[in-house]
Amino acid sequence: MLKIILVVIVVLIAIVVIIYIYYGGLSKVEVKEEIQGGEVLVYEEVIGDYAQTGKYTDKVYYKLLNNEGISTTKGFGVFYDNPQQVEKSKLRSEIGCIVEGLNSTQIADLAGKYKVRTYSKVNYVTAEFPFKGHMSIMLGLMKVYSQIDKYIKEHGISDKGAIMEIYDVPNKKIIYRKEIVKE
Template sequence: LFSVFLIPSVLLAGWIGYYLGVFSPVELNIQARGPYLMVFMMHRGAYHQILEKIERVGKLLDERKIPKTVACAIFYDDPRDVPLESLRSEGGYLVDRQLSLEHPFGQQKIPRRTVIVARVKAHPLIAPFKTYGRIVDFMKMHNLKHSGPAMERYLADGVVEVEIPFEAPDLEMLRRTARSLRQ
């Protein structure tokens, strides 16, 4: 009788884990990304609550019939160092042109920069647990310092990309190392 419930439960848990991306591999790359133009709303508090801001920006863009490209969020603080209620972030969409906006909406240009990109097919609530640790390990291994906030891009195919800008003394060596991590 125990196995009658155990086997379906394990199968269901496995399927849910697969669906959410728990078992998906993380690709690590070094790339030049940007420039981006982002329409956003500011958020203070738990990072997992940023979705409401992204949805509000999406609604504004839809109402104005402005094409949106990619949903995204920028995270300014390390949750290991900053109290939950003080975490700062911005959620919104990348767009292709400058807009006239009023508070609480804003727009910013994100310049082209060299970033570590961690890419995973996973639910946006699962992706940070899979990607940030890999990025931190890579940065420690190569004695790198981040040079700006983290950006997450939520692609239409269920892929989440995390971009972390950094300073590097030997960029080509790091690119070769990142390529070897994918193999």
């Protein structure tokens, strides 16, 4: 009986380790500063728990697909508040999809129906993490955010400002961008 329990425990540990590795647990996180941005965002403003991100990304995705015939491959969230400092019910974010390959007339048409803006092209603290599903997002929260926090402390950068996560499905990565706020 003890042997069976030991085998079950070893198998469960092996499964957890395999899942951890598959979803990016051993991925090295490189944090750097670089100019990024310029994407056209179609989004909804959301107040509440950041765990709702997937629901709102899907909502915008299906509105664009079903109502406009626009297929997108990148979702995003712009998160304005630190969940360790702000009550879950008051967290502010913008959640949606990045639209690509549209001309100014098409963008103006979308702006008449949805919230649309171009994300600022400036210098950000950035990092990337593999995207293989929801578990990658959870691991990214643990691994990437701590590395970004460490980087901004080491380089004297303000911890104020929003952070953006881009869920780049075709390239299988999550891109993190932390605003560099001048104080």
